[in-house]
Amino acid sequence: QIRLRKNNLSHGDRRTPRERPMASSSRAKTADRQTVIKKLLPLLKKQYKINVPKLDRAVMETMLYAVCLEDASVEQAERAYGRLHTLFPDLNEARVSAIAELEPAFEGMADPDWRAFRSRAILQYVFEKTFNFEFETLRKKTLELATKQLAKIKHLSPFVRTFTLQQAVGAHLLPLDESSQRFLVWLGLSAPGQTADQVGDALKSQIRKAEALQFCFAIRC
Numbered sequence: 001q002i003r004l005r006k007n008n009l010s011h012g013d014r015r016t017p018r019e020r021p022m023a024s025s026s027r028a029k030t031a032d033r034q035t036v037i038k039k040l041l042p043l044l045k046k047q048y049k050i051n052v053p054k055l056d057r058a059v060m061e062t063m064l065y066a067v068c069l070e071d072a073s074v075e076q077a078e079r080a081y082g083r084l085h086t087l088f089p090d091l092n093e094a095r096v097s098a099i100a101e102l103e104p105a106f107e108g109m110a111d112p113d114w115r116a117f118r119s120r121a122i123l124q125y126v127f128e129k130t131f132n133f134e135f136e137t138l139r140k141k142t143l144e145l146a147t148k149q150l151a152k153i154k155h156l157s158p159f160v161r162t163f164t165l166q167q168a169v170g171a172h173l174l175p176l177d178e179s180s181q182r183f184l185v186w187l188g189l190s191a192p193g194q195t196a197d198q199v200g201d202a203l204k205s206q207i208r209k210a211e212a213l214q215f216c217f218a219i220r221c
Contacts, residue, residue, distance in 0.1 A: 033189055034206050040187070041211075041218055048221035052214055053078065059135040059168045063122045066163040067115050068106070070177045073220070080106050084119065091133050095123040118155060125153045138164075143171045158196040172209040174200035180219050 044050065051074045057065060064084065069077040084105040088094035094102060102116035109115065126135045138146050146169050150161045163175035176184070176196045184190040190199040207215050 030206070033203070036187060036189060037203070037206055037215075041215065044218040044221060048218070050214065050218050050221060051075075052217045055167055055213075057167075059138045059164065060122065060126050060133055062167045063135075063160060063164050064119055066160040066175070067118050067122070068109075069163070070115075070157060070159045071110055071179045074217070076109055080109060080115070083107070091123055092127070095120060095127055118157065118160065121153060121155055138168050141169065143169050162196065162200065166213070172204055172212060174204050174207065174212055175216055176200055180216065183219050 053074055055062070055065075065077065065081050068080040068084070072080070084094070084102075087105050088097070088102075097120065099113055099116045099120065102120060103112045105119075106112035106115040123133065126133055129135075130137075138149060141149060143165065146165055147161070150156060150164060157177075159175055159177040162173050165171045166173045166175055176199055181190065181194075181196060181199055184199060184203075185192050189203065194202075204212065
């Protein structure tokens with residue numbers, strides 16, 4: 001065994017013989033994922049009308065929309081986002097409102113209290129940071145700095161953070177909520193217990209940046 005290890009090291013391979021089959025298995029799994037992904041999008045396009053909405057909102061509005069979109073359909077998100085602005089045309093009023101007062105904007109959706117809480121947290125952070133409701137400076141930051149900035153917003157979900165980074169900074173990321181993750185586990189494209197960031201990092205190398213958004217909205221269907 002020592003001689004084998006020396007031979008491996010002399011050829012620049014620092015893995016033991018026991019480790020090498022694991023690497024081969026990993027490559028096989030990657031190839032399997034690529035095959036599934038290649039077949040998945042055409043099947044979903046055939047079965048569903050993939051609705052990728054226009055996403056040209058300002059940064060803070062993008063964050064609020066992401067709160068509406070998480071674990072919801074595009075139609076549900078559009079209605080909730082519209083209701084939020086109808087009920088609170090003055091966002092400063094929403095910023096100082098109780099959670100119970102914000103919940104009606106998310107009527108009929110899962111976890112309306114959490115959506116209300118996160119929306120208010122976003123409004124409060126942006127206002128305290130800028131003294132208005134504009135957060136466009138995030139677009140000028142690198143991905144690392146923008147990520148650190150968003151990490152300062154308490155209770156911001158991984159989905160809202162990743163969705164905002166994808167839209168505002170143009171990063172090659174896959175915004176995945178819990179519903180999307182469960183579907184990916186069912187397909188065998190991710191493992192149970194992985195975080196959204198871990199799943200996104202594992203898959204993004206197999207999905208072109210130009211197709212990342214369509215992929216996420218396709219599996220949402």
